[in-house]
Amino acid sequence: MTVLAVLSNHGHVPHAAFSLMETTVTARSEAPPRKPLEHPSGDKRFKMLEVFIKRLQHRQDTLIEVLHKAQELFGFLDNDLLIYVAQQLRLPPSRVFGVATFYHYFTLKPKGAHTCVVCMGTACYVKGADRVLAAIEQHAGIKAGGTTSDNQLSLLTARCIGACGIAPAVVYDGAVTARQSPEDALERVKGWTNGSR
Amino acid sequence: MDLADLLEIKEKELRTRKPIRLRCCLAAGCMSSNGQAVKDSLDKAVQEAGLADEVEVRGVGCMRLCCEGPLVAVDPAGILYQKVAPEDAASIVAALKGGETQVSRGDLNHPFFTKQMSIVLENSGEIDPERIESYIAADGYQALNDALVEMEPKEVIDAILKSGLRGRGGAGYPTGLKWATVAKMQSPKKYVICNADEGDPGAFMDRSVLESDPHRLLEGMAIAAYAVGADQGFIYVRAEYPLAISRLQTAIKQAKQHGLLGSGVLEAAFTFNVEIRIGAGAFVCGEETALMASIEGERGTPRPRPPFPAERGLYASPTLINNVETFANVPSIVRKGAEWFAGIGTEKSKGTKVFALAGKITNTGLIEVPMGTSLRTIVEEMGAGAPDGNQVKAVQTGGPSGGCVPASELDTPVDYESLQQLGSIMGSGGMIVMDQTTNMVDVARFFMDFCMDESCGKCIPCRAGTVQLHALLDRILRRQATARDLGLLEELCDLVKHTSLCGLGQTAPNPVLSTLRFFRNEYLELLQPEIGAPAGPGNAPKPDANPTR
CATH class of the missing domain: 3.40.50.11540 (NADH-ubiquinone oxidoreductase 51kDa subunit)
Structure with missing residues (x-):
């Protein structure tokens, strides 16, 4: 089975098991699959990723940059995408999977339509970020790291976003917002979570 | 490009500089308080007032006093406007020409500014970080x-x-x-x-x-x-x-x-x-x-x-x-x-150090002080102490690798050795002030939670040790621990500190050790008496203890 066939078999549906054996074996035994220009799914984003990888000359040490780009394009890294990256960089999928799961920044699950990141750095923590987080958790009915069942809101925490001077800070859809009280935070997320419980 | 070209760029930049300059902070702190909109509306207000030939609006980096952002400084008048809203733009521009503005002014003669000494931050808040000419001119x-x-x-x-x-x-x-x-x-x-x-x-x-x-x-x-x-x-x-x-x-x-x-x-x-x-x-x-x-x-x-x-x-x-x-x-x-x-600093620590001042303190922001400045100067004079009449209880330096310096030791000069003697470290420069409402055991657990989560898992003392330390701290906070657990905590701290592979594990116990050293009574107050042991100081049962949790 060629790598391409493996890929097309997987389609674009995240699958449970990682076809470790298959892919590594084929990747080693056959000529390097340098030109699967069209991803079988026909998704244009694969082409954009491929161009990016090509510009980095398929160097294996660019794995983290490639994963950043992949996440930027797709929003999250599913198994199919990780296998694609592995194949493009001629790395064993185990290595790609290992790196993707090591770093907090990479997410293997899709995010909600809106994201809310509560900074839990020391300055924010001593100024009550834990209460802000608890209020949102209670309101949305999810724990930090979770997404509401209607995929409207993902609630995340950050180790420190470096906005300590304006603590406690919360990032709503990418916009850092200063001095948040639990009430402020609820006000912001309420519109996003209508009927999500 | 050679020296002559550099000097030419510098000369041109200085020559074309307009007589009045409005500097708008566009670093992340002020940006998140709408700093970009303030700059845009100032730009517009200058245009509308027909002052474009005289007045320049420049986006600059951090002007230090993050808690009062967005900040706008006026040169050469030497005025610092704080908490500026986009609607204030017209009155600020009018004030350049003798008009009045209600926008609150920062006190540039406050110790927060006067005790600073800039080397690393000498251009910060002065130059436009997105123009190389601005840097060359400095x-x-x-x-x-x-x-x-x-x-x-x-x-x-x-x-x-x-x-x-x-x-x-x-x-x-x-x-x-x-x-x-x-x-x-x-x-x-x-x-x-x-x-x-x-x-x-x-x-x-x-x-x-x-x-x-x-x-x-x-x-x-x-x-x-x-x-x-x-x-x-x-x-x-x-x-x-x-x-x-x-x-x-x-x-x-x-x-x-x-x-x-x-x-x-x-x-x-x-x-x-x-x-x-x-x-x-x-x-x-x-x-x-x-x-x-x-x-x-x-x-x-x-x-x-x-x-x-x-x-x-x-x-x-x-x-x-x-x-x-x-x-x-x-x-x-x-x-x-x-x-x-x-010539700057102390005998063993030269130059200046930049600190990020945050937490329960009135003036939060960025400061650069000569090495050897006392913590008291930084916290009480520059930071103006804890807000709302609260008392400063401790200063945390060095993040998860550092420790808590109690208020009684505030006269300590900031240099590498002095902070080390107190069981903390200089660290990269985070300085979080805590007041009497902060529970130090909770702070220790907060940092241990961080280290536990961030441990890469390669070496066992760090991977397993931080989990056990966190569990012990958790037990103490839930009032389920005894003096024996406290002994275990100290023993394990020592082990993790001395046997971990890298700095993360080696320093992970520091917040626990330093709070144990200076705030031991807070731990003791949370302990339960051991079964069969006579009630004594520190292990008296607490009325609000909840053993079922």
Whole structure:
């Protein structure tokens, strides 16, 4: 089975098991699959990723940059995408999977339509970020790291976003917002979570 | 590009400068309080008032007093407006011509400003970080020219050695010695890495330098590369700092266009290229060997040292790795001389240190003070103490690797050795103030939670030890622990500290140990009596204890 066939078999549906054996074996035994220009799914984003990888000359040490780009394009890294990256960089999928799961920044699950990141750095923590987080958790009915069942809101925490001077800070859809009280935070997320419980 | 061209750019920049200048803070703190809209509306107000020939509105980096942002400064009048809203623009512009404005003014004679001494932050809040001309007008890249044209690499290293500069990342290793070690190595390829993976929660000094004065870092790195004989540099910066990344990218592009990076820098036989590597959210990557693994596209796990990176680092080549603030000191040292730098600070800690002042304190923001300034000066005078009439209880320095200095020790001067004696560390510069409402055991658990989560899992003392320490602290906080558990906690702290592979594990127990040292009674108050043991001080049962939880 060629790598391409493996890929097309997987389609674009995240699958449970990682076809470790298959892919590594084929990747080693056959000529390097340098030109699967069209991803079988026909998704244009694969082409954009491929161009990016090509510009980095398929160097294996660019794995983290490639994963950043992949996440930027797709929003999250599913198994199919990780296998694609592995194949493009001629790395064993185990290595790609290992790196993707090591770093907090990479997410293997899709995010909600809106994201809310509560900074839990020391300055924010001593100024009550834990209460802000608890209020949102209670309101949305999810724990930090979770997404509401209607995929409207993902609630995340950050180790420190470096906005300590304006603590406690919360990032709503990418916009850092200063001095948040639990009430402020609820006000912001309420519109996003209508009927999500 | 050579010195004459540099001077020409500088001269032109100064000549075209308008008589009145409004500086708007566009660093992340003020940006998140709508700083960009304030700048845009000021631009518009100046146009509408027909003052475009006289008044310049300039976006600048951090102006330090983050809690009062967005900040706008007026030159040469010397006024600082704070908490400026976009609607205030018209009245601020009117006030330039004798009108009135209700916008509140900051007191530039407050100790928060007057006790500062700027080396690393000298351009921060002054220049436009997105224009290389603005940096060149502030004598930028002249130190690089001095080094390339007038000094041998060895002379540069001697100057850094003589200046007494020590690593600002936390450990305080003499920078000159590190440079000399890399310079001595015989290798066709060497690297210079800037560690901008500012992961300590509560620290934002490096971010401010990157956002406010990115060219200073590039110049410092280029001088270092010349001194040690490297031709390739990497800046490893956190993904959480998108503004810093974009300003760095702009700066690198501009420096290349101006012949200040690339081959034949300043028309000398010196080549230096810089690439940015974006981290992916792993605190352990602040450890140098883990950081290098991450640049190589691997999981960021540390490896035993020796060999040190200076001998065998990135891609197995000799590598110089320094922190942002360390590199940012270099241009000033080369330009103003090692003696000047060595004249600042204390006997063993030279120069200044940038701190990020935050937590339960009135004035939060960025400060740069000479080494040896007392914590009391910083917290009580510059920071104006805890807000709402609360009492300062402790100051936490060094993040998850540091400790808590109690209020009784506030007269301690900030230098590497003094803080170490108190069981804390200088660290990268986060300084979080806590008041009497803060529970120190909870703080210890907070940091342990952090270390437990961030442990890379490579070595067992750190991987398993932090989990056990966290569980013990949790037990204590739930009032389910006994004196025996406290003994266990101390024993385990000692073990994790002495047997972990890298700095993360070795310093993870510090917040526990320092709070145990200065706030032991807070732990004792939470303990339960041991079964069969007589009730004594510290193990009296608590009425609100909830053993069923």
